Amino acid sequence: MTEKVLKTIFPEKITPFLKRKMETIIREKGENSSDYRGLALQYIKSEYEDADTEENNLRHYDAELDVIADGRELKGLERLYRRSLVIAPTTICVAHCRYCLRANYEIFTLSEKQMTEIAKYCGSSKLRDKLQEVLITGGDPLIIPQKLHYLMESMIEYAPNVKIFRIATRLLTQDPNRIDNNVFEIFREKPLIRFELATQINHPIEFFPETVDKMQAFSEMGVKIYSQNVLLKGVNDNIDTLMDLYDKMRKYDIEAHYLFHSIPLKGSHHLRTTVVKGLRLIKELVNSGLVSGRVKPMYAAMTDIGKITFYDGTILTKDSRNRLLLQSAISYKNRLAWNPNWVLPKTAEVDDEGLLRVWYLDGTDG
16 A cells, blocks of 8 residues: 555644634524534534544545555555546645544655656556546645646646546635635646536535635636535534535535545544435435535445445445445446555455445434
8 A cells, every 4th residue: 555544633623714713603603503513513623533433444445556656656646446546645634624534644745756756657558548537635735736736737748648637625615815826826827638626515604705705716717616515413414504505506606516425434423424314315405496406416425445326226235233235336347457456345345246335334313
């Protein structure tokens, strides 16, 4: 593996921007308000994180690529799917989400030399015919704009096969004032590629005026923003909050992608609903006429084998340990072709058709 998993306590880290917003909400609406809980539960460390529960994952899944350059392994590369791979130029964020699926990753920031080698790998004969897009994530890549700009220029030079760049960030809602001309410069004068900005907005309160201003600036540059949200107990696990959230996403031209069931990460039990509750909520959200059809998300789980979207027949059974057996359409043969060093997790199995299944720990309600 190219990345270590660190068994450490995930420290609380909140930006001054978010602290000011929470203080204002307390004064105006109180600590029991939906708006305050919508932020506090995402960022303030809870005593429940130390509880002894069945949630024991230290990460979402293993997907690292073992790539050697100049005799050394390259950090920050993951691949599970045919047309895309993940590049993490840094694992540092300006704030810590308490349910973060990368909370236990090794802390690093890639050097320019490492990023050049990654770009060369992405454009190599091994990948150039299949690889069309990359997700640049972390950490938050927008907090290192000069390095991110260097990575982009290297990709354009060495990997012209990659035409779509998705850049993942929560800076829009965590510290939007850090998005300045150094950040915007990354997205300018690159006509041969397409940029998409991936973010996460879990509660309607996160559409702060400063956030909306930056969203509109990106839109005026032709950068599409989409959001992959997480269903979190006490934050957005009710239809009124979800309806308001997706209404605002439509209003501000934010495309809906996934609504994720919160993964069984160690310390996150108090934030996890049951999968069935999420199914009820998503059914009401998308089939009731409550929100525009252009902003309906896909409900999915981040399992040990990757993302699985919930459709009819996805849940095969549930055992006495509160685990769901989920059926994917991922071919085991293809997975190994895309990532030769991928190892079948202990929670997964291969069915008679060569497709992957995986056991996934459910949450609780109440």
